[in-house]
Amino acid sequence: MISLLVRTISTVSKLALATTIGAGLVTGDALAQQAGPTPGSAKAIFGGVALPTAGPPQSIGFYAKGCLAGAVALPTDGPTWQAMRLSRNRRWGRPEMVGLLERLSRDAAKYDGWPGLLVGDMAQPRGGPMFNGHASHQIGLDADVWLTPMPSRTLTAAERESLPFTSMLAKDKFLTINDRVWTPAHARLLMRAASYPEVQRIFVNPAIKKKMCDSWTGDRTNLGKLRPEYGHDSHFHIRLGCPPGSVGCTPQAPVAAGDGCDKTLAWWLGPEPWAKPKPSTKPPVKPREVMVSDLPKACQAVLDAPSVPSARAATYGTAAAPTTATGTLPVSSSGTGNTPPGSIPQQ
Secondary structure (H helix, E strand, C coil): CHHHHHCCCCHHHHHHHHHHHHHHHHCHHHCCCCCCCCCCCHHHHHHCCCCCECCCCEEEEECCEEEEECCEECCCEECCEEECCHHHCCCEECHHHHHHHHHHHHHHHHHCCCCCEEECCCECCCCCCCCCCCCCCCCCCEEEEECCCCCCCCCCHHHHHHCCCCCCECCCCCCCECCCCCCHHHHHHHHHHHCCCCEEEEEECHHHHHHHHHHCCCCCCCHHHEEECCCCCCEEEEEECCCCCCCCECCCCCCCCCCCCCHHHHHHHCCHHHCCCCCCCCCCCCCCCCCHHHCCCHHHHHHHCCECCCHHHHHHCCCCCCCCCCCCCCCCCCCCCCCCCCCCCCC
């Protein structure tokens, strides 16, 4: 069905789209590099905090509008993973996310022929909006995993900063997988990640989703968790659901039933996502930067809370961390009071 729908797009339209957006599709991970945030904005404040709060983990708010208390760090190196772009200080998350990445790295190496994970951005020490690159990743339940396999040696600090992304897309064709870089091991890795119950969705480029729909011959039960989203051509984005008992964590709606290989995917492969918006008679309004006051109220308490003694303490638990009087940060039992937007930022 997908192939028939996609073929309705004329060759001319495809070439025009490819010319317009080809570079963006291939280098999507490097886009969204915004100008420096305004001093006093939520991006500037959360991005300037070096260490997480002490105390138990709490995801406060929504994936694209919230913050994180009690974060732990993924160790920079493990037997089957290495953390990338360390200067960004974004290898933080809930313990559930760190544990999931470590488990995926072991299972993929043991069962799927994937030598190890290169892990990209997770969250900042206290979550919140980032300087650049993401709208989500704010509550410790998102993580990016490169589609480049881990090398057999430990990367240097300089290599972790400069190693280029490898896109899975052909440079000269519209939304087409480059079969010289895509392998069956990539498919097994994605389906392994989707197999864990705590994983709610995985964002991949629409061309990768189509490739999986067309070629995956194994159990398709979890194929619907792979969600098409532009910009994910050289990494995939794992999102966990709110852990049980997470007071204050605003969940995202579950994925629809089915494998997702239907007309909803065809929309992503057509011209509609790239159509120019209709002209407006109103003058353009410059978007206002998000302030801390725009986030759930408990996020100010997260910023004010004591830090752990060191990054090492939050990574390996080698030092006792102080706690607040109640052991948790204040948050309403009914959640954040903020309804997720109708159009959910995925990345």
